[in-house]
Amino acid sequence: MNILFYFETTINPVLGGVQRITYFLSKFFEANGISTFFLSARKKGDVILSNQYHLPIETRVNITQNEVFFKSLIRGKKIDLVINQSSINPRESADIVFWTKQLDVKTISVFHSTLDGMYGVRGGHLNFIKTILPYGSFMAKIADLMLIHFFKYKYSEQYEKIGRNSDAIVTLSDKFRDEVSIFTKSEVDKVRAIPNPVTIKYPEIDMEKEKTLLFVGRLCTEKQVDILVNIWNKIYKDFPDWNLKILGNGSKYSEIKNLISKLEVKNIELLGFQQPEKYYEKASAFCLTSAYEGFGLALVEAMAYGVVPIAFNSYPNVVDIIDDQKNGYLVMPFDLDEYAEKLKKIMKDDSLRNEMAKSAKAKSLEFNIESIGHQWLNLFNEILK
Numbered sequence: 001m002n003i004l005f006y007f008e009t010t011i012n013p014v015l016g017g018v019q020r021i022t023y024f025l026s027k028f029f030e031a032n033g034i035s036t037f038f039l040s041a042r043k044k045g046d047v048i049l050s051n052q053y054h055l056p057i058e059t060r061v062n063i064t065q066n067e068v069f070f071k072s073l074i075r076g077k078k079i080d081l082v083i084n085q086s087s088i089n090p091r092e093s094a095d096i097v098f099w100t101k102q103l104d105v106k107t108i109s110v111f112h113s114t115l116d117g118m119y120g121v122r123g124g125h126l127n128f129i130k131t132i133l134p135y136g137s138f139m140a141k142i143a144d145l146m147l148i149h150f151f152k153y154k155y156s157e158q159y160e161k162i163g164r165n166s167d168a169i170v171t172l173s174d175k176f177r178d179e180v181s182i183f184t185k186s187e188v189d190k191v192r193a194i195p196n197p198v199t200i201k202y203p204e205i206d207m208e209k210e211k212t213l214l215f216v217g218r219l220c221t222e223k224q225v226d227i228l229v230n231i232w233n234k235i236y237k238d239f240p241d242w243n244l245k246i247l248g249n250g251s252k253y254s255e256i257k258n259l260i261s262k263l264e265v266k267n268i269e270l271l272g273f274q275q276p277e278k279y280y281e282k283a284s285a286f287c288l289t290s291a292y293e294g295f296g297l298a299l300v301e302a303m304a305y306g307v308v309p310i311a312f313n314s315y316p317n318v319v320d321i322i323d324d325q326k327n328g329y330l331v332m333p334f335d336l337d338e339y340a341e342k343l344k345k346i347m348k349d350d351s352l353r354n355e356m357a358k359s360a361k362a363k364s365l366e367f368n369i370e371s372i373g374h375q376w377l378n379l380f381n382e383i384l385k
């Protein structure tokens with residue numbers, strides 16, 4: 001079997017998110033006798049992988065040339081299945097799915113985030129709404145519904161094209177099946193749920209933990225790292241032997257740096273992009289403050305290292321990962337005081353923290369590459385039979 005992954009930018013396994021997930025899935029498939037190739041719409045950074053290809057035209061001005069290149073690649077590599085990893089960007093990927101259908105090649109389209117989260121109030125499209133309407137209030141819900149309706153209308157043709165021409169649609173949780181079905185106008189039974197796999201090597205031994213809280217991720221609007229800085233500002237004076245490390249780059253980096261300076265908050269480090277494993281080894285708790293997530297890969301990776309997670313209960317499938325009060329804590333969105341109290345509980349009680357760490361590590365095994373990879377193989381067998 002030959003598989004082609006489509007993603008909007010060059011696959012770089014060093015980076016996080018969809019690129020890293022795509023690379024690790026490809027390695028699992030190759031270990032099971034499947035050849036894999038990558039196609040991207042745009043070059044970004046160095047091309048590391050020998051099986052990486054790019055469309056000749058980076059814009060949609062001349063899509064005919066891209067169509068000819070794409071179909072030639074499919075035929076030349078004898079591709080049996082295309083996995084569209086860019087379904088949430090419908091204007092680009094809808095054409096790919098359509099061309100694949102014309103060649104009578106099977107397609108799986110993957111939605112790596114929640115569309116309601118991306119296009120709603122939490123997505124930051126009208127960020128000022130969040131400052132004037134309390135989360136969960138009646139007017140906030142009305143604004144959310146209006147925004148989502150607008151984006152459904154704006155992208156309806158492309159999403160319906162993806163749904164109509166895909167043989168299966170994959171979301172990261174059963175909890176997203178209905179929203180994807182509505183956006184794409186697909187039958188619900190066409191939509192399957194396969195979570196992302198852990199993409200790091202599981203530690204062989206338990207690590208000696210330090211008094212460190214950790215954040216790993218892009219510094220962007222939906223991650224709400226400013227909230228984490230404000231939470232830390234509430235508690236750090238009571239825990240002078242603890243520290244907070246923030247790993248990641250993004251559009252909000254300067255804003256976060258300025259906020260730290262403005263508040264004069266101590267024992268906090270803004271470290272930019274780093275490979276996170278050595279930080280997972282030492283951290284005691286992992287802090288997620290996102291308005292929404294598609295999955296929360298860093299959350300599961302941290303748990304694999306026995307880092308106790310705490311997150312806002314702000315997106316549907318966070319409960320697939322965190323069992324509240326067993327392997328971590330879920331907090332009412334976006335209650336900073338409750339979040340601070342839960343952190344204090346973890347920081348004060350070594351016995352509680354150690355028990356939760358063991359449970360977190362055990363929970364993460366549900367998302368190992370063997371388990372998730374075989375779910376993919378089962379789907380391949382189903383649609384290619």
